[in-house]
Amino acid sequence: MNEILSSILIILLQAGILILGAPLARGFIRTLKARLQNRKGPPLFQSYFDLIKLFQKESVASHNSSFIFQIAPWIIFGATASSALFLPVIFRFSPLWFSADIILIVYLLALATFFMALSGLDAGSAFGGMGSSREMMIYSLSEPAAILSIFAVAYSAGSTNIANIVEYFFANPSALFTVGNIFAFLALFIITLAENKRVPVDNPATHLELTMVHEAMILEYSGRQLALIEWASALKLTIFFVLLANIFFPAGLIGALSLGGILFALVVFALKIGILAAMVALVEGSIAKLRLFRLPDFIMIAFALAFIALISGFFM
């Protein structure tokens, strides 16, 4: 009984922190960026206020749209949230991790992207189509780099299973500071910017045709459906942060269920996510958004780094 209870508690805690805490990460980036730009910026919890407001409002759908428009927000949220359950947040293990495969996570996020792109085209407006087209372009460029950097990590750990990877790095801490890992981390950081449509790939704050990819696809959504999609995209960003933080720097993950341990791990987790968020905010504040057809150049950097990451593992 105790076993089952602690298992459920572990799952709930990790899921809860990630899913409920996701909007906070986004809010933190926004506030930090504002401060860097000498503005005051919105309150830290603004994302939560937005979500609560949107959940109460009605959703309007276009006459032209089909069942895809209605089911897409749920599928996007479900897919993203499901992949969140397979990640190490504060614990080194979780009973769900018999199925926690990094490739599975990548493809669950691809499922969300697929429905997002479809829903952008469903209303028949040109903005949505443009957003979907650009989204697929960016996605297809970043996939090879993402898979290669994942394979770089998986190759050194011997498996693509998250539990195995975390255990391997706990057992061999010196394997964390290899060149391959550093390159993979940098490549994944660039992919994080690309997949989550941050500057320099896309500007999440504007609604101009020039600078919309993600915002263009969700332009037609409103109310509860929009709340689900916004939550899912905040969650996706946090998922990438968790991958960067807890795969490459697994310090602070605890092995047992204890109140002191949980608090400690939470603090370390918040610190790691905070640093990553600060890095993103810094990059967003200092680089200008790239022209759409300069994006292949940018994402190719990630590909080159990921490729070198994988092959440098062969020669150690």
Added chain:
Amino acid sequence: MSFLFITSIVLFSLGAISGFFFRRDPKAAQMTSLGFAIAASLAGAIFSLSALAAPAPFEISFSSVFSAPLFSFFVDRLSAFFILLTSAAGVIVSIFAFGYLAHGKYSAARTALLGFLYNLFLCSMILVAAADNIITFLIVWELMSILSYFLVTYEHEKSENLKAGFLYIVMTQVGTVFLMTAFFFLFRETGSFQFSDFRAAGALLPELVKNIVFASALIGFGMKAGLVPFHIWLPEAHPAAPSHVSALMSGIMIKIAVYGLLRFIFDFMGGEVVWWWGLLVLGAGALSAVTGVLYALMEHDLKRLLAYHSVENIGIIFIGLGSAMLFAAFRYDALVGLALTAGLFHILNHGIFKSLLFLGAGSIGRAIGSYDLEKMGGLAKKMPFVAVFFLIGVMSITALPPFNGFISEWLVFQGLLYNLMIAGLAVKITVVVSIALLALAAALALACFVKVFAIAFLALPRSDIARQAKEASVSMRVAMFFLAFLCVMFGVFPFIGLSLIAPVIDEFHLSNSVESGLFFIFPDRYLSTAISPPAVLAIFIGLVAVIGVAAMAIWGRHQKRKSPTWACGRAIEPRMEYTATGLAMPFRLMFAGIYRPTHNIERETLDGTGYLVKTVRYEEKIEPLFEKYIYRPIVWAVETASAGARKIHTGNINLYLGYILATLVLLLLIFV
């Protein structure tokens, strides 16, 4: 159960000729021939299932019926697997054909001809998988090719179908020449036509002969399978045939070619694989995957697009095959089973979802009379069942969880990951490049099918024919439902599909690393990588339910409303929607180095002043690279050589008699 095999052949033959008995009634001709096809396929399916489960292979030899050992068939587990695939597809596609062919436009004779070709085509594919003897194999192989040629040119009113058929038959014949070369060398070394004798001797072949046999087999079967650079006939031939036949060709026939290659490598050669064979196959597979999807992105004819995706998926299958061959060459015996399972599972899955997609395309074609994506739109409202089934097919081919495509692609990735353990720089670099190309192909496939599904089914209809579309008939929907159901079942409970493959792996005396239970699959029993599709699905449903219920509890029911799309103040028109060409534009620009498109802009102005533009016409053409740089020069060379050789035909009888005299003198000189 071996009598079922013969029953199946008999039923197919009956189905072939039955149509001709109904001179006046095309409907009856069709129903009988399709009915026989279904019965025969069912018999074949039951037979193959029992052959998979049976401990010893079936042997059916007609050497006792004919005095010479001319026809002999031998069904071991590998053959049984492919016969199962063919039969199952035969049943479902025939059910589809009831509705698809019900338009009654063709005369009874023509319908009977289709029934004849269709039944014999299915039968020939089963026989190829069962052949045990060079002569039998070549006869039924040629039969399969010729029958499919006639099926491709069935709608001979359109000249492009005839051209496509010609290209197809030429490429197939060239492939058969290579097959004959491979068989010739095997015959020479062993002195026998029987496959069972090759098994014993194959491993003892000298190095050079082995390489020649492998290369010839790869080219011969690669041409039939659609491996790059031999794929150019596929996008022409598969769209030309009627849609249910295209489903069979893309879903099954190209896999029969893979069967042939598997038979050569793992059976004849006894698994004694030379190291660079695996690299060649892996590289060709990765190249096919990317080439297929790149050209699919630029296509706007639905069937051509699907045909290019067949090239892509054959590439993925060959990646799995190459991966297995690398393990075999470097003696990682435990892992050969893993990569081979991945390849075989993808064969099974692709057969299912590619057929589903082609049947969907057939339904659309029947409903609106065109396969042009730019004319479609809004079909989800007009054909909701087809839309849902097509969506399942799309999600399967793009390897999205929880469908079957994801499982087989995941297994291929696992195989590639373990390939990295093999020593040797050339191997490692090739594997890394293959991983990158596979990931790229998967992502581009996702982009391409976003285009396909969104342009065809979503938003507003772009033409009148799309506006008048009607839902597909019952039999078409039933057939597609079966296939969609299989996609879901193999995706959520992959152990069902894997249990069909495990016997095949066992038969090659390979240890099967893939362990699958009700809830998990482990790609390698020694390490604990695993996924559990049912668990993922359960989590997904659970989370959606929790959030949905919580939202409803806290904030009340979800209110919804419909309203017109905002189009900057105007009424929204189909012309404002995104087009397929527009969706593919970023890719056209990014990969312009590969596509090398040629542009042509024509402006027509009023009064010839050059300023008041009346119409602007923009034309862009993409000619596939392989055709431009490889095949056209070859064709030119052949034509020039033929034109040169034609000079000896002067039509003058005296000259011909002179040739005979000269040859006679020459021969006498040489041999005396």
Added chain:
Amino acid sequence: MTILPILINVLSGLMLVSVILLISRRGLYTCINFFALHSALLALVILAVAVGMSEPHLYIGFISTLVLKVIIVPAALYWMIKEIKIKREVDFYINTTMSLLAAVLMVVFSFYLVQNISDHVSAISETALAFAFAMILIGFFMVISRTQAVTQMLGFLIMENSLFLLITMTTFGIPLFIEAGISFDVVVALLIMGIFLFRINQTFAHINVSELRGDRE
């Protein structure tokens, strides 16, 4: 001893990252900044070797690299750009994607080289050796694939830096004379290149090397 190779691996890896970022960027100032980063990392490597192998004369190397290549050379380049009013974007013969793929290829090639010679050469860290080779090749590639003299100069300077890294790795800390010679060499090279730039600009009013081909008559 065991922490030194790891540290050097990390630092030389970061050097490779800065080179990769350098060849993909189009802003001239950004490129110079990445070069400064490259040199700073090189200085850190020298410091690490100085501490780890207890070679005190390398401290001088550390300081000279820091002063010369992180401060003086970039400053000189900035000044040159302002004086000659060079356009602040980089022009390529070979586009970014191809350059990055070429860089990856060179890294693979360098790894292959190092693997083959590893029995005959002892180095503090073989990975760093491979990266040094790769960066030399990439620097050379930069000289070939860029059209402006300033970026070609940057390529040459990167080759110089990477050569320094290579030598440090294999000789476990080079004697002071050679080090001083190399630093002097850099200063002289910079002076000569600067003079040439001014002369070329005076004569042709631009420093676009590709357009100099017309002088062949």
